[in-house]
Amino acid sequence: MTTFSGNGFKRNSINADTQAMLEVARKRGIETVWDRLAKQEPQCGYCNLGTSCRICAMGPCRVDPFGDGPQKGVCGADADIIVARNLGRMIAAGASAHSDHGRDILETLYHVGEGKTDIYTVTDSAKLKRLAAEYGIQADGKDDKTIAKELAWEMMEDYGMRRAKLPMANRAPKVRQEIWDKTGVYPRGIDRENVEMLHRTHMGVDNDWVNILLHAVRTSLSDGWGGSMLATELSDTLFGTPSPRMSQVNLGALKPDYVNIILHGHNPMLSEVIVAASQDTELLALAKKLGAKGINLAGVCCTGNEVLMRKGIPMAGNHLMQELVIMTGAVEVMVVDYQCIMPAVTETAKCFHTKVISTFDKAKFPGAEHISFDPARALQIGKDIVRKAVENFANRVPDRVFIPVEPVPMMTGFSIEAILGALGGTPQPLIDAIVNGQIRGAVGIVGCNNPKIKQDLGHTELTKRLIENDILVVVTGCTAVADGKAGLMVPEAADKAGPGLRAVCKALGIPPVLHLGSCVDNTRILVLAAALANTLGVDISALPLAGAAPEWYSEKAVSIGTYVVGSGIFTVLGIAPPIFGSPNIVKLLTEGLEGVFGATFAVEPDPNRAAVLIRRHIEKKRLGLNLPAIQPDEITMPEGELALA
Ligand code: SF4
Ligand code: SF4
Helix, strand or coil: CCCCCCHHHCCCECCHHHHHHHHHHHHHCCCCHHHHHHHHCCCCHHHHHCCEECCCCCCCEECCCCCCCCCCCCCCCCHHHHHHHHHHHHHHHHHHHHHHHHHHHHHHHHHHHHCCCCCCCCCCHHHHHHHHHHCCCCCCCCCHHHHHHHHHHHHHHHHCCCCCCCHHHHHCCHHHHHHHHHHCCCCCCHHHHHHHHHHHCCCCCCCCHHHHHHHHHHHHHHHHHHHHHHHHHHHHHHHCCCCCEEEEECHHHCCCCCEEEEEEECCHHHHHHHHHHCCCHHHHHHHHHCCCCCEEEEEEHHHHHHHHHHHCCCEEECHHHHHHHHCCCCCCEEEECCCCCCCHHHHHHHCCCCEEEECCCCCCCCCCEECCCCHHHHHHHHHHHHHHHHHHHHHCCHHHCCCCCCCEEEEECCCHHHHHHHCCCCCHHHHHHHHCCCCCEEEEECCCCCCCECECHHHHHHHHHHHHCCEEEEEEHHHHHHHHHCCCCCHHHHHHCCHHHHHHHHHHCCCCEEEEECCCCHHHHHHHHHHHHHHHCCCHHHCCEEEEECCCCCHHHHHHHHHHHHCCCCEEECCCCCCCCCHHHHHHHHHHCHHHHCCCEEECCCHHHHHHHHHHHHHHHHHHCCCCCCCHHHCCCCCCCCCEC
């Protein structure tokens, strides 16, 4: 078997598995996301600034705010209007993606209530009853199926237009809700806010850029306190609320002698049943008959995070690994649902024996085999897919199998219930640790990989700088995979933390970096922040908290960042959003929002500088709460590597 050192690819990624597989790609002439980025360069300057518009057929238009070119589009829209419209549409697309995912889970809960599924059931009955109470449903004397049906019916209204306020937004502190009321951004119906965003940004509707952006905040809040929160809560209800457990991460999650199935995308519905189907005795016997030792599952992106959190299924990689995982030659089937799945995976699969199986009718892929997912027959569909994988093992070419690394351990499963459980049932011990300065504050690092940044450097450098300075880090999405690969998510990583955080982690037996789940599970961060604020009787914006998305690429990340800021949490982006063609909008988002929502965005591609911004912010908030604090201007820049490739 040939081995590949990957030495020539250190500028692309910090990870040995990525580097080695990029060498495989180069030697075998297989194109990757990095090659395609290089072919796109230089990318369009107008699009980077956000000042290109193709909303109507009088265009496309480009305005040139800093040069001698046109200052207005054909309709008269200037840079402010065009940037605001583009940003609003990005947020609507991201919020729609999360919320439509939530809708699919909600429909499944309804099927459970109607008894129309061959496998799904209510796994967390206590959470079902808590949600029922939150939605005003009388649960006494009713069985779970009846409650599930009534709750699902009631939650369907969250997507409609009869509500004046989304019920789960009531979890936010009252003072935060008053800010939303005062600014007219309290989220009403999920679909309503998204459709209104598209309406407002049609040519000739909302031409006040501040007004457009306020509705963009409302749209994002309908995601964070609506569609995404619903997805998280109902996934927990159906599949179980996660609890801490150990698993493994990186390409070593693939096993050379096993049938390997990759679960990729975002929705846990099918992947949960594939986990069950992979334990089917008949299919295991067939796998052994065909020469495999068993059936191995591994995740990519957030479907991976979902089954990692709840079932401990190991994670093969994050966003930029999706083509590389196929290049190991060890994947029989990649099952895809939706979101973040590059169309390129089917092209890569053609070079190997791997079958790509698409499963949702709203997400088909040329070159993939499509098996339409139906919650009523979920287990049977899961078994059919696993059987295809087992049968495809016979087509594997052993000489082409190359798994470059051994997996590393990571701890997962930190739902809010699990965190509170570890703290003895109340957030008070965490508050005490923050008050006495053992923990300076907490930061949610979230989001994707982007080939414009050396893979995982942004996530891991920022995480290291923060935990070194006694700041607890919580992670979701592709950040969790990055930090897991870097060995930051095991209890022993407490040794890499500052003395205060180290002592807390050692006392509780937890890592200094906690895995809260997938991208929709960023709502767990909102719930935790609200619980801390409510316990202290302050707004979320008063707390020593921050958010960061060092390597984001997705429209969903723009929605997440906006609902996090709209909820009062300062957020640092590692990739510049397409807003810099409008100095007015840059000023509003980086300064002006402070006076409205008590939080702003910052853009800082260097994770070490981002850590300084965040530390200064946290110490400023500590001063505001009269907690022992370092003067923010005493925090200086450490030396470090730039994340830009
Ligand atoms: S909406 Fe205005 S700026 Fe946009 S393409 Fe049409 S004419 Fe051009
Ligand atoms: S973090 Fe970003 S790239 Fe990763 S799964 Fe989520 S949206 Fe996709």
